[in-house]
Amino acid sequence: MDRVEDRPWWAHAVFYQVYPRSFADSNGDGVGDLDGVVARLDYLKLLGVDALWLNPVTVSPMADHGYDVADPRDIDPLFGGLAAAERLIAEAHRRGIKITMDLVPNHTSSQHQWFQAALAAGPGSAARDRYIFRGGRGPRGSKPPNNWESVFGGPAWTRVVEPDGNPGQWYLHLFDAEQPDLNWDNPEVFDDLEKTLRFWLERGVDGFRIDVAHGMAKPPGLPDMESVDNRLLRHKDRDPRFNHPNVHAIHRHIRAVVNDYPDAVTIGEIWVHDNTRWAEYLRPDELHLGFNFRLAQAEFDADELRDAIENTLAAASIEDVPPTWTVANHDVGREVTRYGGGQVGLDRARAMAMVMLALPGAAFIYNGQELGLPDVDLPDEVLQDPTWERSGHTERGRDGCRVPLPWSGDTPPFGFSSSSDTWLPMPAEWAALTVEKQLRDSESTLSFFRRILQLRRARSEFSGSRIDWLPSPRDALIFRSGDLICALNAGHRPLTLPDGELLVASADLADGKLPPNTAAWLTLCWSSIRRLCPTARPMR
Ligand code: TEU
Secondary structure (H helix, E strand, O other): OOOHHHOOHHHHOEEEEEOHHHHOOOOOOOOOOHHHHHHOHHHHHHHOOOEEEEOOOEEOOOOOOOOOOOEEEEEOHHHOHHHHHHHHHHHHHHOOOEEEEEEOOOEOOOOOHHHHHHHHHOOOOOOHHHEOEEOOEOHHHOEOOOOOEOOOOOEOEEEEEOOOOOEEEEEEOOOOOOOOEEOOOOHHHHHHHHHHHHHHHHOOOOEEEEOOOOOOOOOOOOOOOOOOOOOOOOOOOOOOOOOOOOHHHHHHHHHHHHOOOOOOEEEEEOOOOOHHHHHHHHOOOOOOEEEOOHHHHOOOOHHHHHHHHHHHHHHHHHOOOOOEEEOOEOOOEOHHHHOOOHHHHHHHHHHHHHHHHHOOOEEEEEOOHHHOOOOOOOOHHHOOOHHHHHOOOOOOOOHHHOOOOOOOOOOOOOOOOOOOOOOOOOOHHHHHHOHHHHHHOOOOHHHHHHHHHHHHHHOOOOOOOOOEEOOOOOOEEEEEEOOEEEEEEOOOOOEOOOOOEEEEEOOOOEOOEEOOOEEEEEEOOHHHHHHHOOOOOOOO
């Protein structure tokens, strides 16, 4: 890959993740919706993002906020129905913003007509074969078929009452009981996914974020897990529930369909740590991009960050695909809090935004990241993530990073909705963080994001497809990509910057040095380099 303009649009894009429940509410029901997104497209244009990734908006009983899909080819009325999606696609495209949707192929909602038919049809039926039904173990089959646990806590199996009124088979759900896993050995399952892919691609969407892209295929015989040592909401590479090699045939099928739409992109959610195994998903006939979560899992520590960056680059280079960078999303929480919270957490978050946007490849911003929002400590009674119930109230789940965005005004709901009864309560102290206030303040986190996104878009220095580490103290990172140098001070003492013209820093320099928890972008000074070495040329 050479010049940025010769690469596909997604190779260097800044994606903005919209969690639609929490972005903007247009109809006053306290839940965000697609017309809310339409109404804020000019804001997103002003921010300077290239594409949106919408978390699921298809028809759903919302047991896992849309990741339990009852009809993948229609939009839930809560989000405004199909017409709202058509308005969003048209209005986003009019502003040059691409739209990618979440696709959930591992499971459906238990309210999906297939699952309802499976319950009604009974054991051994063709309808049951679209899901993973098994007889139980132990006397009268009263124990689950194996020892797998749900990612959200509790057993991964639920027993059904058969049409004759007796307890009968069990069905597999790696997530909530309302999210039965599909049987990907049944060809009808792919045929239906193909319909879904084409349905949205024909309506103009520019691609898909594929949920649990390392799921779907299950090992024959569904063997027990060796040891149940996984924390909730996480799993290891050797976990039999995920990353079975048969999953790659599914991705090849998906890619063959998407290839009919040459500009469309597929982005897999790949929770696979090993670089070689991760890269298998990015082979030329599989996914275009894969989320690499190493940066999102790293502490604000120079060694950990360097390791995350090196491994992300190494994994991407195996198949020569663009790397991806993400520090926050609706599952892993907000980075301001992860980096220590308060002013320090915010300083580090701003610095890390510069690191992420200086690196080659595609970057993902989670809505509210540009406002410097932290996670919110929510009271027990408002928690909605199924993890809270399924863990027996030991794991609070992911609601704290899903609180609606503050737009304007001085009191909740801060212009998010006309109703004060928002689906999660908004903290009063977010009065200082509204879009309205931050747009007026040139020093705000929002103004800072606008500035760095503008530089990334406009300056030719951001064209690198590799990085070189430059000498730095152990507790700092300095790297060069294209004609850009990025320095991050993750230590405790001011850092002397390398030669170059300062483009921007995430906080003011002190006596010409980079303070702790701060990053800077510099451009290479070609005049001084050429004086030393007349044959030197800019590197791409
Ligand atoms: O997440 C899949 C997944 O494996 C996560 O549960 C992950 O292990 C964990 O969140 C890491 O912290 C996807 C969606 O992103 C998530 O929101 C859904 O709940 C889940 O799939 C089920 O569809």
